[in-house]
Amino acid sequence: MDQSRIDLLAIAIPSLMIIIAEMSLFAGRTKLAMWMHLILLIFLTLSTMVFDDRNRKHILRAFILLSLLRILNLSMPVFFEMTLYSYAFIYAPLIISTYVVVKDQELSYSDIGITRNIRYYELPVALIASVVIAVGEFLIIKPGYLIPDLSVFNLLKLSIIMIFFVGLVEELVFRSILQTKLEEMIGKYQGLILASILFGFMHSGYGTFHEIAFTAFAGFIMGGIYIIRRDLLLVTMVHGFVNILLFGILPHMVQH
Numbered sequence: 001m002d003q004s005r006i007d008l009l010a011i012a013i014p015s016l017m018i019i020i021a022e023m024s025l026f027a028g029r030t031k032l033a034m035w036m037h038l039i040l041l042i043f044l045t046l047s048t049m050v051f052d053d054r055n056r057k058h059i060l061r062a063f064i065l066l067s068l069l070r071i072l073n074l075s076m077p078v079f080f081e082m083t084l085y086s087y088a089f090i091y092a093p094l095i096i097s098t099y100v101v102v103k104d105q106e107l108s109y110s111d112i113g114i115t116r117n118i119r120y121y122e123l124p125v126a127l128i129a130s131v132v133i134a135v136g137e138f139l140i141i142k143p144g145y146l147i148p149d150l151s152v153f154n155l156l157k158l159s160i161i162m163i164f165f166v167g168l169v170e171e172l173v174f175r176s177i178l179q180t181k182l183e184e185m186i187g188k189y190q191g192l193i194l195a196s197i198l199f200g201f202m203h204s205g206y207g208t209f210h211e212i213a214f215t216a217f218a219g220f221i222m223g224g225i226y227i228i229r230r231d232l233l234l235v236t237m238v239h240g241f242v243n244i245l246l247f248g249i250l251p252h253m254v255q256h
Contacts, residue, residue, distance in 0.1 A: 003053075007185050010056045014044060014063035015194065019201050021070070026204040026212075034074045037067040055185055061101050062178040066202060068097055069173070073205070084146040084161060091165040098172055105177075112176040113232030122234055129225070130241030133218045137242070138250045140210045145251035158248045163240030171236045174199050174219065175226040183227075192227060196220040218242070 021036035044064045048057045072090045102112060109115065118126075147154035174195055182191030200216025222235045229235075 006053075007056065010047075010051070010059055011182065011185065011194070014040065014060065015198060017043075018063065018066055018198060021067075022201040022204040025070075025074075026207060028207075030074060034071065037070045037074075041067045041071065055181070058105050059178075059181045059185060061104070062173070062181055065094065065097060065101060065173045065177065066198065069094055069170075070202065084158060087161050087166055091169045094169050094173070095165075098169060098177070101177060102172075107176075110230075111180075112172065113226065113230050113235075115230060118231065118234050118237070122229070122231075123237070126234060126238045127241060129221060130238050130245060133221065133238075134242045134245035134250060136214055137211070137218070138246055138254075140208060140214055141206045143247055143251060145255075146247040150249065150252050155244070155248060159240070159244055162243035162247070163236060166243055167236045167238075167240035168232075171222070171226075171232060171239050175223060175235055176232050179223055179226065188227065192220065192223045196223055199223075 017036065017040050021033050021040065024036060025033035041064060044060045044067070048060050048064075051057050051060070069090075072093060147158050178198070179191050179195035182194055185191070186194070196216050196219035199219030200212045200214075203215040204212055222238055225238065226232070226235050
């Protein structure tokens with residue numbers, strides 16, 4: 001078989017399986033979604049032992065991180081109700097797994113987008129983009145708050161977890177690893193679109209197509225910023241600000 005077709009299959013099959021698993025979750029079939037991601041995790045791990053091509057190994061390991069994220073997310077409520085601290089328990093193992101992938105691929109700081117300090121004029125842009133995304137998403141899913149009030153201490157806790165756990169890990173996985181490798185294999189804009197679609201479907205747990213579509217749009221915006229600036233810290237700030245507004249500030253503002 002032509003090598004380019006093998007590359008496409010190495011991307012298309014895991015992408016399709018992830019989408020199917022996420023649609024099972026969307027339909028309320030949580031156990032089925034969990035088993036599908038677990039089977040996919042095993043399948044992808046075994047596949048990395050079969051392929052000799054480094055690009056294929058790397059893209060499969062990026063997909064492994066997506067399934068691992070979902071498995072951790074689905075298994076966490078088994079032990080206790082989802083709270084702000086649940087995010088720390090979910091994303092801490094992913095930090096370790098992502099670090100292993102980065103080291104295995106011998107990625108430098110510049111490869112993953114840690115290249116320079118954020119410029120002063122980029123912060124207002126990040127904040128504006130965050131507000132637009134957060135307000136749009138809030139109108140769709142209307143989430144409750146993860147902190148009891150808007151005290152400095154609670155906002156600091158929320159900010160640390162949403163920026164340095166959720167935002168950093170997801171942007172590292174979706175933008176620095178997955179999107180970058182997709183760009184190399186199928187093209188810049190094709191990689192951006194596919195990474196954005198997968199980012200959208202990975203938010204299927206909210207149970208609305210509007211959320212999937214809007215989150216895919218948000219992923220496209222953050223992915224576009226990453227293409228332009230190649231700055232992991234900038235897109236992490238955007239992602240983190242969105243979640244701070246979405247799960248902290250906006251619910252309290254609307255409530256009062």
